[in-house]
Amino acid sequence: MKRTRLFQITVLLLVVVAAVQVGYWLYDQHVRGVEKTAALTRLYDQQAAAARALLDGGAPLQRVQETFPDLAVNAQKVELAPEHRAALLAEQQHRLTQYQWEGGFFLFALCACIGVIFAALRAETRVLNEQEQFLALVSHQFKTPLASLQLSVETMNLRQLPPERSRALLERMLSDLTRMETMVGQILDSSRLSHGRWDLKREPVLLDATVNRVVSQYLERAQTDHIAIESQVPADLRVLADPIAVDVVVRNILENALAAVAPVGGGTVTLAARAQGEEVELAVRDSGIGFRPDDQPQLFRKFSRLNAGAGSSYYGTGLGLYIVQRLMQLTGGRVSASSEGLGRGAEFRLTWPMAGTQAESHA
Amino acid sequence: MSEPVYQVLVVEDDPHLAAGVVENLRAEGFRVDTVSDGRRAVEWFDTHHCDLIVLDAMLPGLDGFAVCRTLRERGTKTPVLFLTALGEATDRIRGLEAGGDDYLAKPFHLQEFLLRVRAILRRWEWYRASARTAGSDVLKFAGNEVDFRAFRGRSWNGEEQELTEKEAMILKVLAEKPGEIVSREDLLEKVWGYDVFPSTRTVDNFILKLRKRFERDPANPVHFLTVWGVGYRFIPEPAP
Numbered sequence: 001m002k003r004t005r006l007f008q009i010t011v012l013l014l015v016v017v018a019a020v021q022v023g024y025w026l027y028d029q030h031v032r033g034v035e036k037t038a039a040l041t042r043l044y045d046q047q048a049a050a051a052r053a054l055l056d057g058g059a060p061l062q063r064v065q066e067t068f069p070d071l072a073v074n075a076q077k078v079e080l081a082p083e084h085r086a087a088l089l090a091e092q093q094h095r096l097t098q099y100q101w102e103g104g105f106f107l108f109a110l111c112a113c114i115g116v117i118f119a120a121l122r123a124e125t126r127v128l129n130e131q132e133q134f135l136a137l138v139s140h141q142f143k144t145p146l147a148s149l150q151l152s153v154e155t156m157n158l159r160q161l162p163p164e165r166s167r168a169l170l171e172r173m174l175s176d177l178t179r180m181e182t183m184v185g186q187i188l189d190s191s192r193l194s195h196g197r198w199d200l201k202r203e204p205v206l207l208d209a210t211v212n213r214v215v216s217q218y219l220e221r222a223q224t225d226h227i228a229i230e231s232q233v234p235a236d237l238r239v240l241a242d243p244i245a246v247d248v249v250v251r252n253i254l255e256n257a258l259a260a261v262a263p264v265g266g267g268t269v270t271l272a273a274r275a276q277g278e279e280v281e282l283a284v285r286d287s288g289i290g291f292r293p294d295d296q297p298q299l300f301r302k303f304s305r306l307n308a309g310a311g312s313s314y315y316g317t318g319l320g321l322y323i324v325q326r327l328m329q330l331t332g333g334r335v336s337a338s339s340e341g342l343g344r345g346a347e348f349r350l351t352w353p354m355a356g357t358q359a360e361s362h363a
Numbered sequence: 364m365s366e367p368v369y370q371v372l373v374v375e376d377d378p379h380l381a382a383g384v385v386e387n388l389r390a391e392g393f394r395v396d397t398v399s400d401g402r403r404a405v406e407w408f409d410t411h412h413c414d415l416i417v418l419d420a421m422l423p424g425l426d427g428f429a430v431c432r433t434l435r436e437r438g439t440k441t442p443v444l445f446l447t448a449l450g451e452a453t454d455r456i457r458g459l460e461a462g463g464d465d466y467l468a469k470p471f472h473l474q475e476f477l478l479r480v481r482a483i484l485r486r487w488e489w490y491r492a493s494a495r496t497a498g499s500d501v502l503k504f505a506g507n508e509v510d511f512r513a514f515r516g517r518s519w520n521g522e523e524q525e526l527t528e529k530e531a532m533i534l535k536v537l538a539e540k541p542g543e544i545v546s547r548e549d550l551l552e553k554v555w556g557y558d559v560f561p562s563t564r565t566v567d568n569f570i571l572k573l574r575k576r577f578e579r580d581p582a583n584p585v586h587f588l589t590v591w592g593v594g595y596r597f598i599p600e601p602a603p
Binding site for chain 2: 139140143144145146147148149150151152154155158159172175176263
């Protein structure tokens, strides 16, 4: 990577040097052209002076005309022949025009190269910094469940625990593993979104099928955490979006709602969809920890983690809601969130454009 | 005499990790309280006190470094063990500069964690016990006076001095061996523990602070002398 960068910077320097050289060459040619014309003009002036001197000295007009063929010599005056003057000026103009066009083109091409290389270098630096930051944050996010997992294993190894305590620790370990698995999925999704590697379609998606499928995958976890999930999605509602994106969005929103309700010892999560003009809205309401109205702008930021206090804690990756917002933006939808405050639950509203006929729809 | 029961406050926002740490500390005989965010950790000290804080660095609201700094500014001397996913040397230094006593990067080994907890409490107990001993709770030298129990002092020019717990501990270690050379490593071992700092230069910085407080001419010290390449010598009353 360092060698490539060194090569790129060397090429940039070479192109800059070449541009400076072309610029200097243009200037030099211009100066030389002007000087050459001036020298020729001086030479003709000297010839005219000599011709005048000969005429004044009594030399025959014909002889003087033969001696200085480039001059127009008559009894009244001696001057450069008009056709020679025109040729001289035409040659100077031709040279200058040639230099301006050819040199100007080279200079333009070189400046374009400098611009392209410089922009590429800057973009690469930005990507590298982002990657580094992303990696640092990701590794940090992984260390906490990993630490919890290690602590549980070492606790079982160090202490003689009664069976019920061992079982509780095993459940905690399984939960930590699930957490890490979710993180891996979210990190991959977020990475694909950040690098524009998600080929998003826009087609009709049957919302109730997606919601029911996602909910069914979380029922067991919800039961363990004493959370009731209620789904109220009319059977014929279709949204215009990417089917995988809708799945990921609903999954992340539900994951977020469950994580918000679990710390308060259980509660409810309701998913309700309805048609609204040309749009379909899915509202996901939970009775969880809620959030401060001031924290609303931070909710969808990458790696933002909010803590509601009051004995509750959020242990997500900080990527779920970022993924939701990005996917909604990219598929022509939008997402908003509201809460009446800490401990008073929250509501997330997902809005998609409504789709066409049932025949085209996918679940 | 039975071993004292220490009170520990665990400040950790991850419920699983907090539960694991709390369970293990309780199994070792500690009394443990837990809070899950930085602001509440600071508020906890309005009505409680403890012998050790196990503090996560990345906390929502107020991060662990800010919590530690706030507590130190309020005069809380309770030792702090940082427990965090930030494992870089610069983060360690940041934690210790904020007033932390030790630093353990996640994921960590349970036994090492418990050893470090005990080591911090042992060092603290040594300081408190020696400060309790009649005659050694107050140090007087060349017009300066230091009360080890109150972490306060008065310098030769009558200026009141509020010492940090590390300054007080270093002074205590030096004052226990007046006139003798104390190596930087000894100071590190007694005041911080073994491998906390990346460099013994940190001790030098604390010695500079002590000189500023108690020397008449900090640039030409007569009480806190550097023994080049070895450590320090404390001379309470230098010969005229």
